[in-house]
Amino acid sequence: LEHYFSKIEEFKHLNAFNEVFFNSARSQAISVQHKIKNGSAGKLAGMVIGIKDNISYLDHEVTASSAMLQGYIAPYSATVIEKLIAEDAVIIGRLNCDEFAMGGSNETSFYGPVLNYADSTRVSGGSSGGSAVAVQAGMCLASLGTDTGGSVRQPAAFTGLVGFKPTYGRFSRFGVIAYASSFDQVGTFTKSVEDAAVLYDVLAGFDPKDSTSSSLPLKTIDSSNSPRKIGVIREMIESEALDKDIKTAILNKIETLKSLGHQVEWVSFDLLDYLVPTYYILTMAEASSNLNRYDGVRYGHRNNSAEDLNELYKLSRAEGFGEEVKRRILLGTFVLSAGYYDAYYQKAQKVRRLIVNKLDELFKEFDFLLTPVTPTPPFKLNELNKDPLVMYMEDIFTVLANLGGNPAISLPLGANVDKLPIGYQLLANKFDDEFLCTFAKQIQ
Ligand code: GLN
Numbered sequence: 424l425e426h427y428f429s430k431i432e433e434f435k436h437l438n439a440f441n442e443v444f445f446n447s448a449r450s451q452a453i454s455v456q457h458k459i460k461n462g463s464a465g466k467l468a469g470m471v472i473g474i475k476d477n478i479s480y481l482d483h484e485v486t487a488s489s490a491m492l493q494g495y496i497a498p499y500s501a502t503v504i505e506k507l508i509a510e511d512a513v514i515i516g517r518l519n520c521d522e523f524a525m526g527g528s529n530e531t532s533f534y535g536p537v538l539n540y541a542d543s544t545r546v547s548g549g550s551s552g553g554s555a556v557a558v559q560a561g562m563c564l565a566s567l568g569t570d571t572g573g574s575v576r577q578p579a580a581f582t583g584l585v586g587f588k589p590t591y592g593r594f595s596r597f598g599v600i601a602y603a604s605s606f607d608q609v610g611t612f613t614k615s616v617e618d619a620a621v622l623y624d625v626l627a628g629f630d631p632k633d634s635t636s637s638s639l640p641l642k643t644i645d646s647s648n649s650p651r652k653i654g655v656i657r658e659m660i661e662s663e664a665l666d667k668d669i670k671t672a673i674l675n676k677i678e679t680l681k682s683l684g685h686q687v688e689w690v691s692f693d694l695l696d697y698l699v700p701t702y703y704i705l706t707m708a709e710a711s712s713n714l715n716r717y718d719g720v721r722y723g724h725r726n727n728s729a730e731d732l733n734e735l736y737k738l739s740r741a742e743g744f745g746e747e748v749k750r751r752i753l754l755g756t757f758v759l760s761a762g763y764y765d766a767y768y769q770k771a772q773k774v775r776r777l778i779v780n781k782l783d784e785l786f787k788e789f790d791f792l793l794t795p796v797t798p799t800p801p802f803k804l805n806e807l808n809k810d811p812l813v814m815y816m817e818d819i820f821t822v823l824a825n826l827g828g829n830p831a832i833s834l835p836l837g838a839n840v841d842k843l844p845i846g847y848q849l850l851a852n853k854f855d856d857e858f859l860c861t862f863a864k865q866i867q
Contacts, residue, residue, distance in 0.1 A: 424448055424449065424452045424471055424513060424515070427471050427515055427561075427562055427563050427564075428443065428445070428515075430560065430561050430562045431443055431515075431516070431562045434540070434556075434560045434562055436538065436543070437537060437538045437539075437540060437543065437547075437556050437560060438519055438534065438535055438536065438537050438538060438553070439473075439518055439519055439537050439547075439552075439553040439554075439556040439557040439560070439562060440473070440516045440517070440518060440519065440553065440557065440562070441476045441486065441488065441516070441517045441518065441519050441534050441553065442476075442483075442484060442516055442517050443515065443516040444480075444483060444514060444515060444516050444517070447482075447483070447514070448471075448513050448514060448515045448516070451508070451513045451514065452513050455468050455469070455511045455513060458511060464511050465509060465510035465511035465512075466510045466511075466621070466624070466625060467507060467510040467511055467512035467621070467622075467625060468510075468511040468512075469511075470511075470512045470513070470564050470565060471512070471513045471515050471563045471564050472507060472512045472513065472514055472515065472563055472564065472565050472566060472567065473514075473515050473516055473517070473518045473553070473554060473557045473558075473562070473563040473565075473566040473567075474504065474514060474516075474517055474518060474554075474566065474567045475517070475518050475520050475524075475551050475553065475554050475566070475567055475568045475569055476488055476517040476518055476519065476520055476553070477520060477523070477524055477569060477599060477600040477602075478501045478503065478504060478517075478567060478569070478598065478599050478600075478609070479497035479498075479499060479500055479501045479504070479598035479599070479600070480497055480500050480501070480504050480514060480517070481497055481498070481499055481500040481504075482496060482497065483496065483497055483517065484496055484497075484517070485497045485517065485600065486517075486533070486723075487520070487522060487523045487524065487600045488519060488520050488521065488522050488523075488531075488532035488533050488534055489522045489523055489533050489723075489743065489744065489745065489748070490533050490724060490742070490743050490744075490745070491717050491722070491723045491724045491740075491743030491744055492600075492717075492722065492723040492724070492743075493533070493723065493724065494723070495722060495723045497598070499598060500598060501595070501597060501598025501599055501609075502595035502597045502598060502630045502632060502633070503567060503594055503595060503598070503599070503609050503626050504598065506625055506626055507567075507625065507626075510625050512625075515562075515563050516563075518551070518553030518554045518557055518566060518568075519532055519534050519535075519537045519552060519553030520532060520549065520550045520551050520552060520553055520554070520568070520574075521549040521550035521552070521574075521747070522744075522745045522747060522748050523600065523602055523710070523714065523748050524550040524551075524569055524571055524574055524600075524602045524607075525550065525602060525710070525747050525748055525751055526549045526550050526747060526814070527548065527549050527550070527573070527574075527577060527807075527814050527815075527817045527818060528546040528547075528548065528549045528552070528802070528804075528807060528808060528814065528817075529546060529547050529548065529549035529550065529552025529553065529578075530546065530549070530804070530805070530808045531549075531550075531745055531746075531747040531748070531808075532552075533745065536552070536804055537549075537552035537553050537555075537556050538556070538804070539556065539559075539581060539582065539801050540556055540559045540560040540582065541559070541582065541583070541801070541838075541842060541843055541844055542801070542841070542842070542843060544803055544804060545581075545801040545802060545803055545804065545843070546581070546801055546802060546803070546804055546806075547578055547581060547582065547801070548577045548578030548579075548580070548581035548582065548797075548801060549574060549577070549578060550568075550569075550571075550574040550578075551566075551568025551569060551570070551574045551575055551578050551610075551612070552578050554566040554567065554568040554575075554578070554612050555568070555578035555579055555581065555582040555584060555586075555612055556578075556582060557612075558582070558584055558612045558613065558614065559582035559583065559584060564613075564614075564618070565611060565612060565613045565614075565618055565622060566611070566612045567609055567610070567611060567612075568586075568609070568610050568611070568612060569599060569602070569607055569608065569609055569610065570586075570588040570607075570608050570609075570610040570821075570825065571602050571603050571606045571607045571608075571706060571825060572603075572606060572702050572706060572818050572821060572822045572825050573796075573818050573820075573821025573822060573825070574610075575587065575588050575610030575611070575612065575833070576588060576610070576796050576821050576824075576831060576832070576833035576846075576848060577796060577797055577817070577818070577821055577833070578612075579612055579796075579833040579846060580796035580797050580833045580835075580844065580845070580846030580847075580848075581797065581800070581801040581844060581846075582612075582801075582844055583835045583838070583844035583846075584612050584613065584614060584833075584835065585611075585612070585613050585614065585615060585616050585618070585619050585832065585833065585834060585835065585863075586610060586611070586612055586796075586832065586833040586846075587610050587611050587613075587619040587622075587623065587830075587831075587832045587833075587860070588608050588610040588824060588825075588830065588831050588832075589608060589609075589610065589623065589626075589627060589830050589856050590608075590637070590828060590829065590830045590853045590854050590855075590856055591605075591606070591608055591635070591825075591828030591829075591853075592635050592636055592637035592828070593608070593627045593628075593637060593830070593854070593856060594608060594609040594610075594626045594627060595609075595626075595628075595630035595632065595633045595636050596608070596609070596633045596635065596636075597630055597632040597633045597636075601709075601713040602706070602709075602710055602713065603705065603706035603707075603709035603710055603713070604635070604709055604713060605635075605705070605709060606702075606705070606706055606709070606825045606826075608825075609626070611623070611626075615867075616832070616834070616860060616863045616864040616867055617864060619832070619860060619863075620857075620860040620861075620864065623856060623857075623860060627641055627856065628641065637854070639854055641857065642854065642855070642856075642857045642858070643857075644857045644858070644860075644861050645857075645858055645861065646861050648865060650684045650685050650686060651685050651686070651790040651791060651862060652685070652686045652688070652788070652789050652790050652791075653680060653685055653686065653687045653688070653789060653790065653791045653792070653793050653849075654688055654689075654690040654785055654788070654789035654791070654792045654793070655677060655687060655688070655689050655690065655792075655793045655794075656690060656691075656692045656695075656792060656793075656794050657689045657690065657691055657692070658691065658692050658693070658695040659692070659695065659794045659795055659819075659820055660673060660674075660794075660795070662695070662798070662819070664798040664816065664819060665795055665798055666798060666799045666800060666839075668800070668839040668840070668845065669795055669797070669798075669799070669800070669836075669839075669845050669847075670795075672836045672837060672839075672845050672847070673793075673795060673836070673847050676793075676836060676847055677793070679866075680793075680866060683866065687793075688789075690785060690788075690789070690792070692781065692785075692823075694774070694777060694778055694781060695819070697774050697777075697778070698778070698819060698822050698823055698826065699815055699816060699818060699819055699822060700771070701771045701774045701775055701778065701826060702818065702822040702825065702826060703754075703815055704758050704767050704768060704770075704771035705768070705771050705772070705775060706751075706755075707751045707752075707754045707755035707758065708755045708758050708759050708768050708771075709755070710748075710751050710752065710755050711751070711752045711753075711754075711755025711756045711759065712755070712759070714744075714748070714752055717739075717740060717743060717744070718735075718736050718739065718740070719735050719736055719738070719739025719740065719743070720735070723743060724739055724742060724743035725739050726738035726739045726742055747811070750811065758771075775826055778823070778826045778827060779826070779827050779828075782823070782827040782829060782850075783852075786829075786851070786852035786853075786855075790851070790852075790855075790858070790862070791849045791850065791851055791859065791862060792849070792850040792851075793847065793848070793849055794820050794823070794847070794848045794850065795820045795846075795847060795848065796820055796821060796833045796846045796847060796848045797817065797820065797821075797846070798816070798817060798819060798820070799817075800839055800841070800843035800844065800845060801843055801844070820848065821848070823850070824848075824850050827850075827853070828853055829850050829851060829852065829853055830850070830851050830853070830854075830855060830856040830859050831848055831849065831850045831851075831859075832848065832849050832859055832860070832863050833846045833847070833848050834846060834847055834848070834849065834863060834867065849862070849863060
């Protein structure tokens with residue numbers, strides 16, 4: 424733990440941590456040490472973990488990197504935190520992220536951007552940028568993020584890490600600050616697939632406190648090294664948006680997979696152009712509803728000059744939320760409003776169904792789908808954040824798994840000539856998380 428504290432000090436300029444939990448982490452570490460001595464330590468004893476600053480940890484501040492929640496102290500712990508602690512992991516601090524997890528570069532954070540350790544003129548990716556860089560630079564062993572539309576997998580690809588988003592409903596959302604509830608999932612950042620699997624084992628399972636938690640039993644792992652059938656989504660690999668080096672690295676990986684005996688086939692996914700619009704209509708709609716609760720009365724920031732209740736709501740929200748969050752609340756309210764609901768929200772729900780059906784169909788034929796994670800390597804700070812639409816297009820390869828609720832893993836694929844990390848992605852059928860981890864381990 425002291426080693427990690429010194430690394431956090433050394434890499435302070437990367438801005439990964441919003442707060443280091445010196446006291447609680449030290450006392451946890453002491454109690455774990457006792458347990459190790461008397462032989463009662465849990466599965467994660469010795470694992471020092473950072474958590475994204477949108478996951479509640481009892482008696483600790485949690486802000487979603489927003490001015491709105493400065494000073495807000497969590498009155499309970501998220502189920503995922505309770506599970507980590509029950510297995511004797513040590514929680515070292517809360518990690519920087521885009522405000523309310525809305526963003527793809529960690530540049531919408533109240534605390535400022537997180538810098539990429541591979542090249543500090545470049546972004547960490549987002550929204551879980553702090554969670555990525557904390558592990559990338561060795562400031563903790565693993566971290567939790569949340570992945571609503573790629574926020575674990577994209578920063579993992581930008582930092583050379585393994586980023587795993589489980590099936591929707593596998594990890595509890597209880598105590599996680601909501602962005603878009605039908606998409607949000609907690610995910611993990613680790614240096615190896617083995618560590619991702621160890622964390623999955625601890626975090627997965629039914630939680631009666633989360634109404635969308637799945638009660639399907641966990642699967643026993645098929646660890647045989649049999650040849651698998653992998654579909655490569657043609658429209659993604661051939662997309663004009665895809666960087667040449669990433670494309671070449673993925674094509675090489677496909678050849679390696681074939682040489683290992685796996686059957687790799689190109690498949691068509693004709694709904695590609697609809698992924699980003701459908702994702703943003705639905706997540707903004709859900710966000711506008713979820714963020715209603717920040718009214719200046721019950722949580723966080725409160726304006727103190729308002730003369731009546733309406734003004735209190737207006738001023739508290741105007742002061743508390745940043746620009747990107749406001750944009751999404753406005754657009755989300757618009758697509759849900761009478762007269763536009765059918766044209767946008769309901770239409771997007773129907774397209775989501777088509778996407779889910781298409782994925783279900785593909786997974787009847789294939790064990791896994793292989794795609795890129797990001798169109799480009801980590802981009803420069805301030806390069807894409809001027810135009811929200813350009814930033815949204817960064818999510819073109821990641822939102823598919825969230826629209827479908829499928830498990831997906833981002834795996835490192837070396838670096839380009841500029842030494843910038845590159846990744847690729849595997850998706851599996853819903854509730855095939857164990858199968859996906861096992862396969863990813865075999866081919867790493
Ligand atoms: N970039 C996506 C967005 O801004 C992903 C966010 C996320 O997964 N939390 O919505």
